[in-house]
Amino acid sequence: MKKSILLAIPLACIVFAACNKNKEVQQVSSNKTQDSVFRRGKKITNNNFKGNAYLQMLVNADSTNQTTVGNVTFEPGARTKWHLHPAGQILLVTDGVGYYQEKGQSKKILHKGDVIKCPPNIVHWHGASTDTAFVQLAITGREKGETVWLEDVTDEEYVK
Amino acid sequence: MKKSILLAIPLACIVFAACNKNKEVQQVSSNKTQDSVFRRGKKITNNNFKGNAYLQMLVNADSTNQTTVGNVTFEPGARTKWHLHPAGQILLVTDGVGYYQEKGQSKKILHKGDVIKCPPNIVHWHGASTDTAFVQLAITGREKGETVWLEDVTDEEYVK
Numbered sequence: 001m002k003k004s005i006l007l008a009i010p011l012a013c014i015v016f017a018a019c020n021k022n023k024e025v026q027q028v029s030s031n032k033t034q035d036s037v038f039r040r041g042k043k044i045t046n047n048n049f050k051g052n053a054y055l056q057m058l059v060n061a062d063s064t065n066q067t068t069v070g071n072v073t074f075e076p077g078a079r080t081k082w083h084l085h086p087a088g089q090i091l092l093v094t095d096g097v098g099y100y101q102e103k104g105q106s107k108k109i110l111h112k113g114d115v116i117k118c119p120p121n122i123v124h125w126h127g128a129s130t131d132t133a134f135v136q137l138a139i140t141g142r143e144k145g146e147t148v149w150l151e152d153v154t155d156e157e158y159v160k
Numbered sequence: 161m162k163k164s165i166l167l168a169i170p171l172a173c174i175v176f177a178a179c180n181k182n183k184e185v186q187q188v189s190s191n192k193t194q195d196s197v198f199r200r201g202k203k204i205t206n207n208n209f210k211g212n213a214y215l216q217m218l219v220n221a222d223s224t225n226q227t228t229v230g231n232v233t234f235e236p237g238a239r240t241k242w243h244l245h246p247a248g249q250i251l252l253v254t255d256g257v258g259y260y261q262e263k264g265q266s267k268k269i270l271h272k273g274d275v276i277k278c279p280p281n282i283v284h285w286h287g288a289s290t291d292t293a294f295v296q297l298a299i300t301g302r303e304k305g306e307t308v309w310l311e312d313v314t315d316e317e318y319v320k
Contacts, residue, residue: 037197037254037273058252058275065248065277067227067301088225092218092297094197113197115218117225137252139299141227 037094038071038137048149051078051127058137066143074098074134079127079158082150084120087141091116091126098134099158100126107160110134120144125153197254198231198297208309211238211287218297226303234258234294239287239318242310244280247301251276251286258294259318260286267320270294280304285313 041056052075059069066087071094082103091100093114100116101107103123110116110126118124128134140147201216212235219229226247231254242263251260253274260276261267263283270276270286278284288294300307 038252039273059250059277062277064279065250067250067299069250069252069275069299090219090225090227090229092198092229113199115229117219117222119224137297139227139229 040073041071048081048083049078050081050152051075053078053080053127061142066141068138068140068142070138070140072136072138074128074136076128076131076133077158079153080125081152082123082125084123084148084150085118085140086120086144086146086148088120088122089116089118089141090139091118092137092139093135094137095133095135097129097132098127098136099129100124101157110136123150127153127158130159196295200233201231208241208243209238210241210312211235213238213240213287221302226301228300228302230298230300232296232298234288236288236291236293237318239313240285241312242283242285244283244308244310245278245300246280246304246306246308248280248282249276249278249301250299251278252297252299253295254297255293255295257289257292258287258296259289260284261317270296283310287313287318290319 038058039056040054042054044053044055054073056071057068058071059065059067061068074096079099091110093110093112093116095112098110099107100110100118101124102118108116109129116126126136198218199216200214202214204213204215214233216231217228218231219225219227221228234256239259251270253270253272253276255272258270259267260270260278261284262278268276269289276286286296
């Protein structure tokens with residue numbers, strides 16, 4: 001009987017350790033799925049973006065609503081050109097690590113849960129950090145006109 | 161030796177079962193954390209809501225921006241009164257199961273990833289389903305005035 005217990009306890013410990021290892025893997029995989037509330041959408045092919053970025057429009061403008069909502073995913077290193085929105089823009093960060101910079105200001109580092117209120121006609125850019133992807137909801141008023149796209153964000157500006 | 165194995169195997173099975181039970185609990189708890197990109201905020205105490213609902217304002221209106229964003233969490237059974245927004249409202253469902261109904265239309269069941277574009281001045285209500293909580297981002301234009309609150313959603317209307 002004593003021998004039985006001596007054998008049973010280490011066996012139980014091995015099973016317990018194996019269980020815990022599994023749990024860790026499962027958590028990471030559950031997190032990955034969990035992050036994507038909205039679809040990643042299609043790769044952006046216009047030249048207002050550098051690197052790989054994806055857009056899923058969630059809300060388009062219509063005759064009674066001039067506010068659009070897009071889910072934008074930037075792969076590491078990807079970013080917009082410098083640009084401005086005549087009615088401003090709200091960014092809600094839903095995943096990853098990104099950058100946001102207004103002309104003449106220092107670059108801000110953004111994380112999940114951060115919110116940016118970009119005022120009308122302020123020249124700015126946003127994108128992923130160098131090594132982590134970045135996902136944002138972009139809420140843009142169109143009542144005063146479309147986005148005005150400007151020059152590229154140089155590699156020097158991007159890493160500064 | 162044979163006896164030892166006979167005792168060890170059931171013991172290992174008990175530990176394995178206990179492990180798995182633990183994993184399930186952890187997953188649910190991990191989902192809860194993961195779902196919350198934005199804070200749940202404070203309990204809503206005004207009488208425009210029935211049941212337990214929570215609000216975290218993410219963006220307030222200011223002199224250059226009339227669009228507000230709030231993160232609203234409804235516990236099961238909780239809902240708004242009937243109401244309307246003079247400039248309309250966009251709802252982005254980020255978690256759970258909820259209901260949305262416009263006056264005279266049938267009730268819609270909402271899930272994570274769903275988007276509602278509620279036109280200006282359309283009387284409607286929204287809230288959690290009977291047995292699952294519901295989390296939404298509410299994007300509301302204030303340029304044409306504040307929300308107009310109307311009568312309660314009766315229990316009969318809620319379950320219909």
